[in-house]
Amino acid sequence: MTQAKTEPKFSRRSFIKGAAALTATGALAGCSPAAETLAETGEAPVEVPETKIFAGACRAQCGQGCYLNVHVRDGRVVRTTAGHFDDGSEFDRICPKGLSQPARVYSAERLQYPMRRVGERGKGEFERITWDEAIAEIAEKWKGYTAEFGPTSIAFFLGSGNTATLGGGAPEGSLMARLLNVMGASRVLPDRDIATPMAWAYMFGAGPYANRCSDSINAKHHVIWGGDIAVSDKQRAHFFLEARDAGAELVVIDIAYRTMASKADWFIPVHPATDGALALGAIHEIFEQGWEATDFLRDHTEASLLIKEDGAFLRMSDLGVEPTETTTNAQGKEVPVDPYVVWDEETSSAVPLAQAKKPALGGVPAIEGIAVRTEMELIREAVEPWTLERTSEVTGVSAEDIKHLAHLYTQEGDVQTDMKFGLNHYNNGMYSSKCVNSLLLVSGQMGRSGSGLFTGEPNFGEGNVQACITMPSASGEVPQGVGAILNWTDFCNNIVPTGKKLGEDFPIKSFYASCTNVVSNQTDQNKTLALMNQIEFIVIQDMTMNDTALYADILLPACHWFETADLRVRYYTNPYLLWNEKAVEPLYESKPDAEIYRMIAEAMGYGDFFQFTDDEYLNVVLSTPYGKENGITIDKIREKNYLRCANDPTIAFEGGIFGTATGRAMFYREAPMPDYNMGQEMDLEKEKLAVFWEPAREADLANPLREKFPFTICCEHMRTRAHTQWYDVGYLKEFEAQPVCRINPEDAAELGIAEGDTIRLYNDRGSVTMLATINPGQQRKAVHCPRSFLTREHIDGDLARTTFNDYNQACRNQSYFDCAVAIEKL
Numbered sequence: 027m028t029q030a031k032t033e034p035k036f037s038r039r040s041f042i043k044g045a046a047a048l049t050a051t052g053a054l055a056g057c058s059p060a061a062e063t064l065a066e067t068g069e070a071p072v073e074v075p076e077t078k079i080f081a082g083a084c085r086a087q088c089g090q091g092c093y094l095n096v097h098v099r100d101g102r103v104v105r106t107t108a109g110h111f112d113d114g115s116e117f118d119r120i121c122p123k124g125l126s127q128p129a130r131v132y133s134a135e136r137l138q139y140p141m142r143r144v145g146e147r148g149k150g151e152f153e154r155i156t157w158d159e160a161i162a163e164i165a166e167k168w169k170g171y172t173a174e175f176g177p178t179s180i181a182f183f184l185g186s187g188n189t190a191t192l193g194g195g196a197p198e199g200s201l202m203a204r205l206l207n208v209m210g211a212s213r214v215l216p217d218r219d220i221a222t223p224m225a226w227a228y229m230f231g232a233g234p235y236a237n238r239c240s241d242s243i244n245a246k247h248h249v250i251w252g253g254d255i256a257v258s259d260k261q262r263a264h265f266f267l268e269a270r271d272a273g274a275e276l277v278v279i280d281i282a283y284r285t286m287a288s289k290a291d292w293f294i295p296v297h298p299a300t301d302g303a304l305a306l307g308a309i310h311e312i313f314e315q316g317w318e319a320t321d322f323l324r325d326h327t328e329a330s331l332l333i334k335e336d337g338a339f340l341r342m343s344d345l346g347v348e349p350t351e352t353t354t355n356a357q358g359k360e361v362p363v364d365p366y367v368v369w370d371e372e373t374s375s376a377v378p379l380a381q382a383k384k385p386a387l388g389g390v391p392a393i394e395g396i397a398v399r400t401e402m403e404l405i406r407e408a409v410e411p412w413t414l415e416r417t418s419e420v421t422g423v424s425a426e427d428i429k430h431l432a433h434l435y436t437q438e439g440d441v442q443t444d445m446k447f448g449l450n451h452y453n454n455g456m457y458s459s460k461c462v463n464s465l466l467l468v469s470g471q472m473g474r475s476g477s478g479l480f481t482g483e484p485n486f487g488e489g490n491v492q493a494c495i496t497m498p499s500a501s502g503e504v505p506q507g508v509g510a511i512l513n514w515t516d517f518c519n520n521i522v523p524t525g526k527k528l529g530e531d532f533p534i535k536s537f538y539a540s541c542t543n544v545v546s547n548q549t550d551q552n553k554t555l556a557l558m559n560q561i562e563f564i565v566i567q568d569m570t571m572n573d574t575a576l577y578a579d580i581l582l583p584a585c586h587w588f589e590t591a592d593l594r595v596r597y598y599t600n601p602y603l604l605w606n607e608k609a610v611e612p613l614y615e616s617k618p619d620a621e622i623y624r625m626i627a628e629a630m631g632y633g634d635f636f637q638f639t640d641d642e643y644l645n646v647v648l649s650t651p652y653g654k655e656n657g658i659t660i661d662k663i664r665e666k667n668y669l670r671c672a673n674d675p676t677i678a679f680e681g682g683i684f685g686t687a688t689g690r691a692m693f694y695r696e697a698p699m700p701d702y703n704m705g706q707e708m709d710l711e712k713e714k715l716a717v718f719w720e721p722a723r724e725a726d727l728a729n730p731l732r733e734k735f736p737f738t739i740c741c742e743h744m745r746t747r748a749h750t751q752w753y754d755v756g757y758l759k760e761f762e763a764q765p766v767c768r769i770n771p772e773d774a775a776e777l778g779i780a781e782g783d784t785i786r787l788y789n790d791r792g793s794v795t796m797l798a799t800i801n802p803g804q805q806r807k808a809v810h811c812p813r814s815f816l817t818r819e820h821i822d823g824d825l826a827r828t829t830f831n832d833y834n835q836a837c838r839n840q841s842y843f844d845c846a847v848a849i850e851k852l
């Protein structure tokens with residue numbers, strides 16, 4: 027064999043021939059027939075095509091927005107690697123999802139061309155149609171509905187599957203959002219992830235709530251309360267580990283021994299949905315020991331405000347001082363300022379809050395005959411029942427551990443508390459979250475370096491949404507705005523089935539969803555399916571043939587993220603604005619989402635509202651005060667394809683100045699309002715004081731329902747998927763192949779269940795069949811099921827058929843984990 031024969035440049039055809047020969051002769055042992063065949067063909071060697079690298083990003087709603095290098099050879103995506111920033115490497119991580127992107131681009135599940143349903147809904151029987159036909163049919167139907175029933179009879183659902191600006195669903199300033207506002211259609215809210223953030227907003231006012239990630243190193247203790255950061259927040263996990271390696275204590279409060287728990291110095295297992303009780307028990311202990319942060323409570327919270335017997339605040343007008351000043355309220359109206367009254371200990375007199383030198387936290391005499399109590403006194407009274415014994419009974423946490431937690435928060439230096447969505451996904455999620463917030467305030471663990479609510483980099487945000495919505499058409503017409511905002515549960519359970527909203531006619535004729543898989547991701551799938559079957563005309567725009575796509579009347583194929591240029595916004599943990607280049611041509615007949623929204627607009631007669639280039643629109647998105655101040659334009663971002671933003675302070679609420687009207691954190695609301703209205707009855711008392719807590723609906727161990735349905739399911743977010751995305755990637759299925767239920771060994775033994783057995787989880791709503799896996803990290807009577815599988819991946823049923831579709835009285839939040847089932851071995 028000469029040297030020439032082994033030259034690395036070889037012809038592709040001859041290599042294939044050689045490979046065939048190898049197979050044919052069954053020659054397996056060490057020889058190299060390919061090399062010999064090469065020389066014989068005499069064909070000109072082919073150049074290995076050049077690999078070009080394009081800037082990309084994962085745009086799924088795991089919230090990380092990781093920067094990707096997209097390697098393209100011969101017009102095909104061949105590889106993805108981590109992109110690097112030249113100004114630091116804290117955020118240049120990517121995960122197996124990012125690494126397996128090429129498999130998504132070339133997935134057999136991709137929607138290839140527009141389709142029209144021909145069979146029964148859900149059966150997946152479609153016929154291929156042209157884009158012109160698809161768009162014409164949508165426009166014809168929608169024009170008809172608009173003429174007969176008004177534009178609100180068309181309901182848009184903006185999903186989280188693509189967090190890009192032009193094409194995205196959920197980004198508020200996307201072209202889909204513009205189309206919605208131009209048409210005056212209805213918007214259906216997904217109503218998820220609301221409870222915990224709402225609790226922050228109620229108590230701390232406007233954010234940002236997070237100290238920057240760089241501050242995590244300054245905490246002496248990190249408490250991760252209801253989050254599995256290593257799985258769900260991959261850009262941030264290393265900050266916790268670095269802080270721990272530098273000497274901080276890492277504490278994890280979870281219902282199961284999960285990845286972060288395995289990294290913790292102290293793991294506190296708590297019964298599902300009882301975190302609020304745990305926080306109240308810790309506050310009780312803090313009061314017992316006199317460890318509360320009195321100065322912080324006095325100076326930085328509203329704990330000194332006085333409440334009258336009727337539950338209203340004592341104001342200067344109660345003392346005969348009529349308001350003289352006005353202020354502009356949230357609705358832009360001028361309203362009188364009637365200051366809150368506090369008792370000033372320095373002067374022993376009742377004065378407006380702003381004038382008090384030392385507001386009293388308790389023991390205030392009747393003022394001009396009006397009996398009052400401070401917020402602080404109401405808090406003390408409310409936590410009184412939460413003795414160590416009772417707290418321990420409810421939460422399953424030992425009295426020792428509750429005492430230790432109280433000590434840690436108040437006696438052992440700075441504590442940073444990270445809350446993700448472990449508390450959120452229950453019917454009592456807002457109450458639990460408010461109780462934990464209260465613990466932070468009572469301990470004074472906010473507003474300083476090393477303390478605070480959580481760490482993150484919530485940066486540029488959604489952009490100048492208002493300008494995107496109100497931007498006039500080419501002829502100067504202003505979009506009419508969203509026609510109606512509907513809550514998912516109301517939409518599903520009332521509005522569509524009855525054609526009425528709060529007793530008034532409200533017909534829904536069409537449902538248009540992009541970037542979402544509602545059938546898999548909203549609670550109580552049987553209700554979602556019933557809903558789908560009641561709607562006359564369903565348009566689904568997606569990349570893959572998932573559970574929701576199966577219910578479409580018209581299916582619109584969106585291209586993959588690498589097949590169109592767009593700007594990734596919506597940062598939670600990653601401080602960069604990322605420009606995503608178009609790396610390859612859209613496959614098949616798929617199109618960029620933005621182009622599809624424009625096509626629909628044009629056909630509906632609204633083309634005039636879309637007479638701008640993509641760049642012009644993006645510059646409107648970027649025109650926030652921060653964007654303008656820093657000259658952020660799309661061209662500037664494109665210089666490197668990324669741009670780091672630094673508009674949030676390093677320390678949230680620095681110096682204890684909160685985002686509320688008084689600049690103080692709030693424990694009490696005198697006139698609470700629900701954040702949705704479907705005519706529900708409300709017990710307002712529950713919503714007033716932040717330390718109110720009640721058990722979850724089904725996760726509550728004391729609920730008599732639990733005799734029939736003894737187990738709660740935590741349907742956790744999966745390591746290998748972002749919600750249902752990546753279901754079509756074989757590499758990742760090697761790690762999480764199919765639905766499983768992790769169950770405690772003693773529970774399993776009682777039910778006669780062994781590893782790998784097929785089991786059925788069921789309740790009155792529905793059932794699901796999957797494999798059991800025995801796991802001592804599960805507590806008794808609480809199982810975990812990774813949640814993002816499609817119906818067809820389950821042995822039978824679907825996990826999403828077990829959850830309930832209902833809200834807490836005041837908070838429009840889907841309670842994914844608040845679900846009780848019975849389990850049987852099949």
Ligand SMILES: Nc1nc2c(c(=O)[nH]1)N[C@H]1C(S)=C(S)[C@@H](COP(=O)(O)OP(=O)(O)OC[C@H]3O[C@@H](n4cnc5c(=O)[nH]c(N)nc54)[C@H](O)[C@@H]3O)O[C@H]1N2
Pocket residue numbers: 087088089219251252253254255257258259279280281282284296297298299300301446447448449740741742743744745746747748749843
């Ligand atoms: N890989 C991946 N990452 C994701 C996502 C994804 O689908 N895949 N989704 C993203 C989205 S939109 C979200 S909302 C987040 C969710 O992020 P996380 O909140 O971190 O994730 P979850 O899986 O919902 O579970 C939260 C953790 O809370 C625990 N937990 C459950 N109930 C309780 C409770 O009552 N008390 C306490 N203390 N702990 C409890 C669970 O055991 C779990 O460890 O993840 C984001 N990141």
Ligand SMILES: Nc1nc2c(c(=O)[nH]1)N[C@H]1C(S)=C(S)[C@@H](COP(=O)(O)OP(=O)(O)OC[C@H]3O[C@@H](n4cnc5c(=O)[nH]c(N)nc54)[C@H](O)[C@@H]3O)O[C@H]1N2
Pocket residue numbers: 086087185186187188193218219451540541542543544546547548567568569570572584585586587619741742743748749750751813825826829842
């Ligand atoms: N049981 C249970 N259910 C849950 C949860 C839970 O913990 N348990 N968590 C819930 C939470 S917190 C969330 S945030 C939701 C998320 O719910 P969804 O927002 O519905 O999330 P995905 O499953 O990611 O759906 C995104 C869809 O967008 C499509 N898509 C991706 N890229 C594009 C694109 O560029 N264009 C278009 N047109 N489509 C695209 C994907 O194919 C996919 O079908 O799930 C919720 N559902």
Ligand SMILES: [Mo]
Pocket residue numbers: 218219
């Ligand atoms: Mo979420």
